[in-house]
Amino acid sequence: MEDALSERIEIVLRREFDEFYELESCQQLSAGASQETWRITFRSRSGESRLALRRRQPNAVSQSGAGAITLEIEAALLRLAVQSGIPGPEVFYVLQPDDQLGSGFIMQWLDGETLGQRINRAPELADIRPQLARQCGELLGRIHRLPWQNTALADQLPSITPADLVDQTWEYYCDINVPVPMIDYTWRWLKDNLPVDSRHTLVHGDFRNGNLMVTAGAGINAVLDWELAHIGDPMRDLGWLCVNSWRFGNSELPVGGFGHLDDLLAGYESTSGLNVDRQTLRFWQVFGSFWWAMVTLQMAQAWRTGETPSLERPVIGRRSSEAQMDCVSLLIPGDYRLPASDDSTVTGTQLPMPGELLAGVEAFLRETVAKQLDGHSQFLARVAANSLSIAQREFRHGAKIAQEETARLGELLTANDDLDTLRWELVHQLRDSLPLNTQGLAEHLRQTVACQLFLDQPGYSALKNEY
CATH class of the missing domain: 1.10.510.10 (Transferase(Phosphotransferase) domain 1)
Incomplete structure (x- = not known):
């Protein structure tokens, strides 16, 4: 595939760049939600030159990312910005259908x-x-x-x-069809605090x-x-x-x-x-974490449906709790309790214990495999190790955290049911008319999000407690 890509890029460069002599390499540097970035190195009459290619991923079959414009519009916008004195790369060429390279543009390489x-x-x-x-x-x-x-x-x-942006983001979250009460709580707060004029x-x-x-x-x-x-x-x-x-x-x-x-x-x-106005700035800071909490879930959903196969996407989905905790810190700060140490999966008479097996594979990926790889492959080895870290914490603490959440929800909602049903009930009440100052609501949300973040990423800066 990369050989065919290189051949097509070389045809474009030979036609569009007078100084072009010979293509040396095309190296993919990153792959975001829907875009790729490539470094193109070629020989010209004046020596070695570099360009950057930004293009849409060929397997990105739908615009699952919230609000993205086309690369053709992005190229025009970047040209306007650079011409107006905003620092950035000069756009040299916008890809055309006959180039068979998809949607994208070639721009100046900057260090x-x-x-x-x-x-x-x-x-x-x-x-x-x-x-x-x-x-x-x-x-x-x-x-x-x-x-x-x-x-x-x-x-x-x-x-x-701003009102439409808040509702549009919340509707994206609703489409994912998972109950995350802190996202609904934040949506309600944003609706009540929209910027004026x-x-x-x-x-x-x-x-x-x-x-x-x-x-x-x-x-x-x-x-x-x-x-x-x-x-x-x-x-x-x-x-x-x-x-x-x-x-x-x-x-x-x-x-x-x-x-x-x-x-x-x-x-x-x-x-x-x-x-x-600093209050308006605070509103957009809350919105930013609300938006990111949704987008990370959206990325994980695109992975689950098979739209965007990726080792990284499910781990990104677990980052939603980071953004939710930032919403907690901004809207309902206070105390919470994190799980006590539990070594039941790594100590016992079974040799080896399940937790020891997971820890061994994680250490192998992080300390051996990753160090023998370069670039994106090294990054993916570390992502795999992070996945196992999450699984280990879930293995050790998940059952007790779920039990405590169920008990809190039962008391808050005066109901007795399984955890998923209770979560959905709280979400439905938040979407209806449950007052945000309901006794016990803030404490429940703060405790729930903190414990979920402890499972997902205990080193995240918003989690202040020792663990």
Whole structure:
């Protein structure tokens, strides 16, 4: 398959690039929800050159990702942004049907760091990190003033109000058909706290740590991945940048895990000329975690149905509890209890015990297999090890956690039934008219989400208790 892809890419390069001499390699770097990124290396008359190819995955049979625009529209938007002084790669060529490469575009190759964890921790970026929050604010102020109205994008970009965006996200969640009461609770809160008189501008839609390219000299030298761009409330971009999921463990720094909110807002106000209402910003921060809690479940559902076979997707689905816990922290903070240590699956007279078998395979994948692989295969070996870690915790603690959740729901709803039925009953009541301040509701949701997160990802920064 990759040989055929390389041949088709070479035909395009030979036709479209005067300097092209010989293709050296095509290497896939990443595969997101529906898009792939490839590095193209070729020889030209002036030496070795590189390009980047962004294209739709050939097996992505439907737009399961919420709100994505086409790659052709994304290419036009990226061109507008770069022409208007927003740092990013120049788009050289948009793929055509006759190219037999699917939907996508070829763009300038840029060097820099895009991994969120490294942006937050790499020693070589230590001097530039304190400047990134203000740079983000300045760039967002300029993005929100891009002149989209006088281009073909005016008819191509979706336009959506905050109310419609909240309901659309909740409807995506309803379509998955699983009972997750914290998502319904957050939906109700968002409906009750919608922004008043929101502005109407171009919104990047995915402006966060991980979609920014950073260098030690320039700071942010590219704003990437415009596939969720739309016309709407610009405060969504600022709130999304501050969502805890994109701080990569540095929760004390609310802007991407690298900066302070005052610096972000000062930068934004300097280029937009507008003051930011912090309550509106909080609304969009809550919405960001609500949206991500839904999208992770949506990815897992696409895996379960066979739409997108992947080792990573089911593990991503287990990240929904991270975003739900961030909603808990923002809306109903308080105390909770995590499970006590339970070694029943790893200690006993059976040799080896079931938990020991799982632990041995996990260690083999993480410490031996992953270290012998490169690139994406190494990443997948670690994903497999994480899957086994989740299974071990579920094996040790899942039954007791479920028993306690059932008891709490029975008391809250004054009902006696199995856990799934009780979860659905709480969801239906939240969707109807159950007051959000019902006695015991916040405590139940906080405890339930914390325990689920303990099973899924106990090291996530929102889980403060010792375990």
